[in-house]
Amino acid sequence: MTAVVRVDAVSKTYRLGKTEVPALRGVSLEIHRGEFLSIAGPSGSGKTTLLNLIGCIDTPTSGRVLVDGQDTKDLSERALTELRLHRIGFIFQTFNLVQVLSVFQNVEFPLLLQGGLARKERDRRVSGLLEAVGLFDHAKHRPSELSGGQRQRVAVARALVTRPGLVLADEPTANLDSQTGANIIDLMKDMNGRDGTTFIFSTHDPKVMSHATAVVRIADGQVSSFEGGGSAAARAGEGS
Amino acid sequence: MTTRLRATGLLVRIAFRNLFASKAKTLILGGIVLFGALLVVVGSSLLDTVDRGMRGSIQGSLAGQLQVYSARSKDDLALYGGMMGESQLEPIEDFAALKKVIERVRNVKAVVPMGIDQAMVATGNEFDVALEKLRADVRLWLRGDRTPELIAAYGAHKAHLRRMTTLLRQELSQARAIVDDSLIKERARETADLARATTEAFWGSFDEDPLASLEFLENRIAPQSMSGGFTFIRYAGTDLDAYGQAFDRMRIVEGTPVPKGHRGILIGKLYAEDWLKLKTARRLDRIRDARLLRHRKIARDEELQRWVRENETQTRDILLQLDPLQAEEAAERLRRALGSSKTDLHELLVELFTTDDANFDRRYAIFYDELAPLLQLYTVKVGDTITIKAPSHSGYMSSVNLKVYGFVEFRGLEKSALAGIMSLMDILSWRDLYGYMTAEKSAEIRAIKASAGVREVSRENAERDLFGGPAGEPEAKAVPIEAPIVVGAAEKKADQTLFARSYTPEEMDGGVALNAAVTLVDPSRIKQTQRDIASALSAAGFDMKVVDWQKASGMVGQFVSLARVVLYTAVFIIFAVALVVINNAMVMATLQRVKEIGTLRAIGAQRRFVLAMLVLETTAVGLFFGAVGAALGAGVVWVLRLAGGIPAQNDQLYFFYSGPSLVPRLGATSLFVALAIVIVVSVLSGLYPGLIAARVTPLEAMQSDE
Numbered sequence: 001m002t003a004v005v006r007v008d009a010v011s012k013t014y015r016l017g018k019t020e021v022p023a024l025r026g027v028s029l030e031i032h033r034g035e036f037l038s039i040a041g042p043s044g045s046g047k048t049t050l051l052n053l054i055g056c057i058d059t060p061t062s063g064r065v066l067v068d069g070q071d072t073k074d075l076s077e078r079a080l081t082e083l084r085l086h087r088i089g090f091i092f093q094t095f096n097l098v099q100v101l102s103v104f105q106n107v108e109f110p111l112l113l114q115g116g117l118a119r120k121e122r123d124r125r126v127s128g129l130l131e132a133v134g135l136f137d138h139a140k141h142r143p144s145e146l147s148g149g150q151r152q153r154v155a156v157a158r159a160l161v162t163r164p165g166l167v168l169a170d171e172p173t174a175n176l177d178s179q180t181g182a183n184i185i186d187l188m189k190d191m192n193g194r195d196g197t198t199f200i201f202s203t204h205d206p207k208v209m210s211h212a213t214a215v216v217r218i219a220d221g222q223v224s225s226f227e228g229g230g231s232a233a234a235r236a237g238e239g240s
Numbered sequence: 241m242t243t244r245l246r247a248t249g250l251l252v253r254i255a256f257r258n259l260f261a262s263k264a265k266t267l268i269l270g271g272i273v274l275f276g277a278l279l280v281v282v283g284s285s286l287l288d289t290v291d292r293g294m295r296g297s298i299q300g301s302l303a304g305q306l307q308v309y310s311a312r313s314k315d316d317l318a319l320y321g322g323m324m325g326e327s328q329l330e331p332i333e334d335f336a337a338l339k340k341v342i343e344r345v346r347n348v349k350a351v352v353p354m355g356i357d358q359a360m361v362a363t364g365n366e367f368d369v370a371l372e373k374l375r376a377d378v379r380l381w382l383r384g385d386r387t388p389e390l391i392a393a394y395g396a397h398k399a400h401l402r403r404m405t406t407l408l409r410q411e412l413s414q415a416r417a418i419v420d421d422s423l424i425k426e427r428a429r430e431t432a433d434l435a436r437a438t439t440e441a442f443w444g445s446f447d448e449d450p451l452a453s454l455e456f457l458e459n460r461i462a463p464q465s466m467s468g469g470f471t472f473i474r475y476a477g478t479d480l481d482a483y484g485q486a487f488d489r490m491r492i493v494e495g496t497p498v499p500k501g502h503r504g505i506l507i508g509k510l511y512a513e514d515w516l517k518l519k520t521a522r523r524l525d526r527i528r529d530a531r532l533l534r535h536r537k538i539a540r541d542e543e544l545q546r547w548v549r550e551n552e553t554q555t556r557d558i559l560l561q562l563d564p565l566q567a568e569e570a571a572e573r574l575r576r577a578l579g580s581s582k583t584d585l586h587e588l589l590v591e592l593f594t595t596d597d598a599n600f601d602r603r604y605a606i607f608y609d610e611l612a613p614l615l616q617l618y619t620v621k622v623g624d625t626i627t628i629k630a631p632s633h634s635g636y637m638s639s640v641n642l643k644v645y646g647f648v649e650f651r652g653l654e655k656s657a658l659a660g661i662m663s664l665m666d667i668l669s670w671r672d673l674y675g676y677m678t679a680e681k682s683a684e685i686r687a688i689k690a691s692a693g694v695r696e697v698s699r700e701n702a703e704r705d706l707f708g709g710p711a712g713e714p715e716a717k718a719v720p721i722e723a724p725i726v727v728g729a730a731e732k733k734a735d736q737t738l739f740a741r742s743y744t745p746e747e748m749d750g751g752v753a754l755n756a757a758v759t760l761v762d763p764s765r766i767k768q769t770q771r772d773i774a775s776a777l778s779a780a781g782f783d784m785k786v787v788d789w790q791k792a793s794g795m796v797g798q799f800v801s802l803a804r805v806v807l808y809t810a811v812f813i814i815f816a817v818a819l820v821v822i823n824n825a826m827v828m829a830t831l832q833r834v835k836e837i838g839t840l841r842a843i844g845a846q847r848r849f850v851l852a853m854l855v856l857e858t859t860a861v862g863l864f865f866g867a868v869g870a871a872l873g874a875g876v877v878w879v880l881r882l883a884g885g886i887p888a889q890n891d892q893l894y895f896f897y898s899g900p901s902l903v904p905r906l907g908a909t910s911l912f913v914a915l916a917i918v919i920v921v922s923v924l925s926g927l928y929p930g931l932i933a934a935r936v937t938p939l940e941a942m943q944s945d946e
Contacts, residue, residue: 048942057842057938078846084938085844096839096941100257112250113844158843170942 003066004166004198005031005054010063012049012221023049025221026063031200033165036192038212039202046221047202048170054200055088055168056080068165085113089159091169091188091201095151097143097158104130104139107157114162129157133187149180156187160197167191169201173208185211251849255857262829269822269858270865273918276814277866280914281873283807285904286886291800292905293898295789297652298797300489302476302662303789304352304757305766306773308332308342311783317755318794319356320658321474326357329754331633331674332784336749341780342758347769349761350486353753355477355670359630360470367462369616370404370563371454373397378450392565398446400563401457405437407560408465433460471515473628475505475663477670479748486759489653490664495622495646501742503666505628505642507620509649510660516618518557520593521607523547528604531597534889538597551593555586558615566614573610622646628665632675640669643739652898655888658796659895668743671751755792799896815917819925822858826929830854830936837933838940847934854930855923862922863915870914877906 007029014021023046031037031054039047052058053065056072057080065072068087072080084090089110097106107126111117117125130136133153135146143151152172159167169188173181185208192199201208209215214228259266299305302319309317315327332338332353339351377394412434436442437457446453480498484490498504513522527547530536538544562570567585574580574588582588592611595603620626622644629639642665653660760769766788774786790797830837837850880886885901888894893902 052939052942055842057942081841081844081846084842090839090842090941092839092842092941094835096835098254098836098840100254100261105253109250110843113849162844 003030004033004035004068005029005200006064006066007050007054008064008066010050010053010060010065012046012053012058013061022221024053024060027218027221027223028063029216029223031198033198034192034196036189036199036211036213037201038209038215039200039218040204040209040215041202041218041224042204045218047218049221050218051168051170051200051202054166055090056084085110086162087164087166089162089164089167089197091152091155091159091167091172093171093174095143095148095155095175097151097154099143101142102139103135103141103143103146103154106143106154107161110158110162125161126157129161132191133157147180148176149183152176152180152184153187156184156191160191160195163195164197166198166200169199171202171204173203173205178205178207181205181208251853251856252860254853255860258829258857259860265825265829266861269818269825270861270868272814272818272821273862273922274865274869274872276811276818276921277869277914277918278873278876279807279814280811280917281870281906281910282876282904283811284910284913285873285877285906286902287800287804287807288907288910289902289904290803290896290898293652293902294797294800294896297489297650297895297898298659298793299759299763299789300487301650301653301659302354302487302757303792303797304350304486304759305763305789306758306760306770306786307755307789307792308338308351308758308773308777308784308786309755311785313785316794317785317787317792319792320794320796331752331754332756333752335751335753335756336746337780338753338756338777338782338784339749341776341782342756342773345769345772345776347761347765348773349759350482352482352486352757352759353479353667353749354757355667355674355752355754356475357477357630357670357674358472358474359628359673361473362470362627362629367401367404367457367465369561370397370401371458371462373563374401375454378454381447381450396563396565398443402438402443403564404465404560405434405457405461407556408461409434409438411556412464430460430464434464437461470629473507473511473515473663474661475628475665475670477665477667477673479667479745480504480506480664481745482748483664486757489651491649491651492646493649495644498645498666499742501744501748503642503669503738503741503743504645505626505666505669506646506648506664507644508661508663509647510655510657511663512618512620512647514657514661516620518615518617518619520551520554520558521612521615521617523551524604524607527595527600531600533887538595538600548593548595551595552590555589555593558589558611559586561615570611570614573614574606577606577610620644628669628673630673632673636675638673638675640672641738642669653895654899656895657892659793667748667751667753674752674754796895811917815921819921822861822922822925823928826854826858826926827932830929830933833933834936834940835943837936838938838942841936842938842941850936851930851934854933855926858922858926858929859919862918862925866915866918866922869918870911873914874906874911877904880904 007027010024010027011022012024014023027046027050029050039050041047049058053060053072054067056065056067056075059065059072067083070083072083075083098109101109104126107129108122111122111125127136127139130139133156135150135153135157138146138150143154146154152175155172159169167188172184172188176184188199188201189211191197201212203209214226216223217225217227298319307317307319310330310332313327313329315329317329318327321327335353339353342348342351374394374397377390377397380390381394412431433456437460442453481500484497492506493509495506498506507516513525517525527538527544530541530544531538536544538548559567562585571583571585571588574585574592575582578588578591580588580591582591592603592606624644625641626644627639627641629637632638648664650660650662758769758773760766770786770788774784777784777786790801840850841847881903885903886897887901888897888899894900896902
């Protein structure tokens with residue numbers, strides 16, 4: 001089993017004026033392909049920071065983050081963007097759809113950025129995903145015409161359309177009622193089961209956590225516990 | 241690169257969606273761009289048309305494409321006069337030599353000598369005209385040619401003069417009542433002469449010695465008439481034959497060209513209208529123009545009312561022109577036309593000229609149809625000989641008599657008070673007025689002066705020293721200078737010989753000129769030819785300035801450049817405002833869209849994608865509204881053309897429009913310039929917000945909405 005993500009003694013410090021605020025303090029973690037992993041912890045614990053580092057939208061102050069075996073510190077801004085485009089899907093707490101594009105176009109967007117896929121293939125893939133998330137009939141709607149749950153389904157479809165190895169979701173259910181939230185988690189779980197895509201999502205909701213195959217708990221910028229599914233080989237708190 | 245293409249398609253889609261999403265903003269930004277583009281297209285089309293028109297008028301009437309004049313001149317050449325009067329130019333002593341050098345330069349078509357100056361012209365007076373008629377009668381009478389017709393005319397002309405003297409006496413006694421006693425004493429003889437000329441005795445015995453009586457009238461009475469006298473005339477002395485070939489805008493509206501190689505003058509039509517036309521007729525013309533072109537109303541316009549009043553009170557000029565037979569005819573015609581019962585011509589004239597907005601057009605027609613054929617409308621007519629006087633180069637007054645061959649107009653400059661009043665004179669007469677001799681002649685004179693021991697010719701003695709020396713002096717006789725150079729020496733006979741004489745082109749060229757107009761085969765290569773001529777001249781040892789038509793025409797030629805500066809300043813300001821406004825609006829929009837941009841970055845859009853997205857938005861706005869503005873501008877130009885152009889509201893505009901109206905022509909350049917400016921401005925205005933957007937990090941996408 002290869003690790004999709006390896007986090008190695010990573011620290012991240014933010015500068016707030018003259019004071020330095022440590023967000024992560026020596027986190028090590030290994031996440032394997034096909035996992036449905038939840039990063040849990042109270043707000044301000046550093047779980048979003050950890051997700052940002054794994055998602056290549058931020059780089060660590062010290063330590064190493066390896067995504068698909070590549071050290072993110074060695075990569076240029078442009079290469080990091082390429083990596084995000086091709087290897088990682090994102091689901092945001094606030095859905096973050098492009099307001100001026102239709103549902104279909106929102107999902108199609110990363111494929112267009114990638115290029116390379118013929119129109120027919122693109123259409124098939126987008127339609128397939130919209131069907132899978134149950135929004136095929138809403139393909140021509142604008143995000144503003146959809147409910148929160150529907151929007152997040154669109155976001156899930158968008159995150160998966162490039163068939164990334166890894167999908168990151170930052171508090172995907174925080175802006176949804178619990179039933180809808182549960183449905184989204186179910187949907188993600190389905191996708192995880194169907195394609196073996198690795199999902200990492202942060203949450204502070206115990207109900208959501210319960211769906212995870214593994215849960216990494218974070219407190220004060222450190223991994224406080226690791227409750228793992230059988231295949232997970234994560235090491236917590238090493239070297240701290 | 242299908243990838244690029246797809247990404248571009250996506251960009252366009254997002255850009256347009258964003259523009260449609262904020263319609264109000266887009267419309268405001270677009271409106272500014274639209275207005276700017278419209279202004280560029282309409283403004284530069286109008287200016288280009290003015291430019292083309294003026295270029296044609298100025299180049300084709302006087303300037304040619306290039307002008308050459310002495311570099312030692314104190315002033316710059318100003319063909320239409322400068323602020324301080326005529327420009328002081330050093331003469332080109334040997335025009336023929338200069339011409340030879342310039343003609344050899346490639347692209348030169350013709351070189352025309354010129355001398356531009358102002359002079360006084362004697363416009364004659366009614367007395368002279370009436371006396372001339374009477375003298376002709378007397379001549380026939382004395383020859384014994386006493387047909388009934390002549391007897392009638394002779395009588396009428398005498399009666400005419402008698403009436404004129406009576407009128408003059410009335411007028412002068414009124415004028416003199418105002419001035420003081422000492423002046424009256426001084427003028428005692430004049431008063432006595434006038435008194436005599438109005439007596440029955442004088443006229444009763446006129447036939448006993450008609451010549452003596454005529455002489456008395458000519459010498460004692462005519463000078464007392466205050467009409468006539470001198471007016472200023474602006475003219476260009478030139479080789480009229482070469483001029484006619486090189487300049488296409490000159491048109492003879494009356495008369496004929498000056499015969500090849502002859503002396504003569506062609507009087508500017510506008511000058512004649514302004515200065516030589518019967519004042520009453522001129523005022524009627526001006527009232528008509530004001531009403532017709534400027535929609536002014538006599539009832540509401542003080543100036544028009546004044547002209548009407550002046551016409552009512554100043555009937556004398558007309559009364560003086562008519563002999564009793566004509567006066568009767570005129571009175572009869574007016575009675576019929578006006579349906580009046582008055583008998584006195586003066587009263588009829590007053591009635592005719594008492595006009596208001598309702599009857600003006602009718603009265604104007606009556607004047608020109610009924611009265612004008614009996615009148616001499618212009619003090620100078622084709623075939624007359626006029627005397628022109630000017631201070632010569634060396635200071636004394638010189639004068640020439642010139643036959644008027646015709647009236648000329650310059651197409652496009654017909655109403656320009658600046659350029660249209662120009663008269664054209666043969667270059668030899670100009671040289672006489674200018675008082676500067678050929679290089680040969682002046683060398684000759686220098687030699688004579690040296691041998692005669694004359695060191696310096698003073699202003700006062702110039703004439704006598706140079707031309708009028710004692711008859712026995714052989715040196716003076718050897719100077720072959722023609723008579724009219726000397727004041728007062730212009731005898732009629734001498735005139736006739738001079739007028740009949742034909743000069744060869746060599747004689748025309750061989751002498752002094754002030755400037756040389758150069759026309760080109762290909763006017764678009766003006767800059768190159770200007771340099772070529774300058775270097776050819778300096779290589780040949782000439783110290784000359786070569787200037788283009790625009791510079792040579794002074795303020796007049798620079799009007800277009802000035803207007804262009806104004807237009808482009810306005811355009812610049814509009815687009816600077818557009819740049820700032822669009823930039824600000826887009827920066828605001830970018831800040832509002834930080835989360836969306838962050839999201840795009842997070843899911844894999846490169847920085848340049850985001851930059852391109854913003855630039856594309858502003859460019860789309862710019863291109864669309866710029867194109868609409870340019871199209872609207874083209875439409876405005878088109879409508880203006882359909883409507884027959886913008887009418888010239890006054891004489892200045894007539895000049896700038898080179899005609900009665902400005903019919904703009906849409907230039908491809910105007911459209912191109914408008915679109916180019918729009919593209920540059922819109923790309924620039926999107927660049928800064930684009931850079932801000934490109935700096936948005938994907939982290940922004942992760943911020944929750946709190």
